[in-house]
Amino acid sequence: QVPLVQSGAEVKKPGASVKVSCRLSGYTLTELSMHWVRQAPGEGPEWMGGFDPEDGETIYAQKFQGRVTMTEDTSTNTAYMELSSLRSEDTAVYYCATDSSGFWRGYFDYWGQGTLVTVSS
Amino acid sequence: DIQMTQSPSSLSASVGDRVTITCRASQSLSGYLNWYQHKPGEAPKLLIYAASTLQGGVPSRFSGSGSGTDFTLTISSLQREDFATYYCQQSYSTPRTFGQGTKVEIK
Numbered sequence: 001q002v003p004l005v006q007s008g009a010e011v012k013k014p015g016a017s018v019k020v021s022c023r024l025s026g027y028t029l030t031e032l033s034m035h036w037v038r039q040a041p042g043e044g045p046e047w048m049g050g051f052d053p054e055d056g057e058t059i060y061a062q063k064f065q066g067r068v069t070m071t072e073d074t075s076t077n078t079a080y081m082e083l084s085s086l087r088s089e090d091t092a093v094y095y096c097a098t099d100s101s102g103f104w105r106g107y108f109d110y111w112g113q114g115t116l117v118t119v120s121s
Numbered sequence: 122d123i124q125m126t127q128s129p130s131s132l133s134a135s136v137g138d139r140v141t142i143t144c145r146a147s148q149s150l151s152g153y154l155n156w157y158q159h160k161p162g163e164a165p166k167l168l169i170y171a172a173s174t175l176q177g178g179v180p181s182r183f184s185g186s187g188s189g190t191d192f193t194l195t196i197s198s199l200q201r202e203d204f205a206t207y208y209c210q211q212s213y214s215t216p217r218t219f220g221q222g223t224k225v226e227i228k
Binding site for chain 1: 153155157163164165166167170171176208210212213215216217218219220221222
């Protein structure tokens with residue numbers, strides 16, 4: 001197993017930013033590619049972006065370009081996802097997920113438990 | 122973006138039933154299709170990757186098939202612990218996209 005432990009629920013006002021953390025144990029971040037997926041109430045999951053091991057770059061979904069930043073702290077084996085300019089439509093459960101395939105066209109083999117982010121005035 | 126359409130959106134079945142869920146993509150995926158199981162309050166779980174490869178530790182009653190644009194997840198004999206929502210997801214192109222899900226409920 002590759003436990004992924006995420007930070008707790010957040011409540012934010014419109015226009016604010018949120019930063020969700022995801023701590024990895026059992027493996028190091030350099031061995032895996034980290035992705036972020038969110039799921040709004042009543043909707044299917046939505047991929048936000050992730051690390052491409054073939055190019056060594058983080059790729060963001062165009063929908064979130066300019067608003068999302070994904071970073072990693074290898075000293076603590078923790079990944080972060082920061083989303084800015086929050087609006088009510090960003091209310092969702094945010095998941096980190098790993099891809100151990102080594103390829104860009106891989107799969108999400110382990111997931112965090114999810115972090116609920118509520119955006120409300 | 123590639124659109125993923127699952128059917129049915131929900132189904133009711135009994136323990137021991139054979140269950141089939143389909144997923145259709147808006148363009149060919151060259152086999153880059155994955156299946157996940159999600160139970161409320163839990164982390165999603167990878168069941169099948171590359172259309173038909175069973176993830177380690179997943180019971181053999183789960184199987185995947187298909188190619189091109191049409192894919193199928195089959196549970197050969199539904200167990201109580203299989204009641205959940207199932208999602209297909211394509212990794213062929215960016216952005217990766219998911220189906221809307223199929224909720225499997227107890228009849």
